[in-house]
Amino acid sequence: MHQGAPLVSTTQTSEAAAAPHTFEATPVPFTEDQLDQVAYNKDGLVGAIVQDASDHAVLMFAWMNHESLRRTLETGRTWFWSRSRQEYWCKGETSGDRQYVRSVSYDCDGDALLVVVDQAGAGACHTGNRTCFYRAFGPGGATPPGPTPPGQ
């Protein structure tokens, strides 16, 4: 039975630490009609929100183009387009913090994606935090609750 969990949790639970999950990449079926519902911006990109399947935490936001969305659906791993490096990247391929896709939805006007994943490893953020959204406005909100990011 699933219990609700905090939106932002930065450490694995002791239960998870005791019995780490092994996830499997599973392709997501899709039709060309569904793919055509996605509206790309003038740079050919669509924003992708990545959410954790286990506790519904929003982990990260990144960009996909038509080809990286197709790869995501076909491989069951998250593929993005790096605007700075102008190349495809598969989340966790170097860090090991891989994302195993459970579902992909598109919004009412097709210009945003919601990708629900099982997050492997330490988390989604390159800073070492579980989620990229580790800083909130407000008192104390600028202090990351997780591990100190490199260089800070």
Next chain:
Amino acid sequence: MHQGAPLVSTTQTSEAAAAPHTFEATPVPFTEDQLDQVAYNKDGLVGAIVQDASDHAVLMFAWMNHESLRRTLETGRTWFWSRSRQEYWCKGETSGDRQYVRSVSYDCDGDALLVVVDQAGAGACHTGNRTCFYRAFGPGGATPPGPTPPGQ
């Protein structure tokens, strides 16, 4: 005690229908230093993910500029920038489906926001669905689980 709930639920629970919530707008404190962490794109915009505080469903994705983010924090209601109409809009001001802000976070590189809200009314989507992400890739995924959108 909070229980986990499906990521996408399109109808109010009978409990919620029996005892509808009355939410209150509460300003979110912030510092200018925190505001300066937000990185806007070349159009002066930053993407905002809106998530329901009650069950963590991702409700919608829209754009904010510097002024709409400030209004969001100061008023405790969600303010966005409409790219098509080139004007500010406050979610639910006409529909009644208002969003009461509980927290706002910014991601590691400051170019995305996560706004956690109490969602009043029928939901976040103009189609009548609770969430804008009501269509998933896969068999049957293109059929909205909620009310039929207007014009479809």
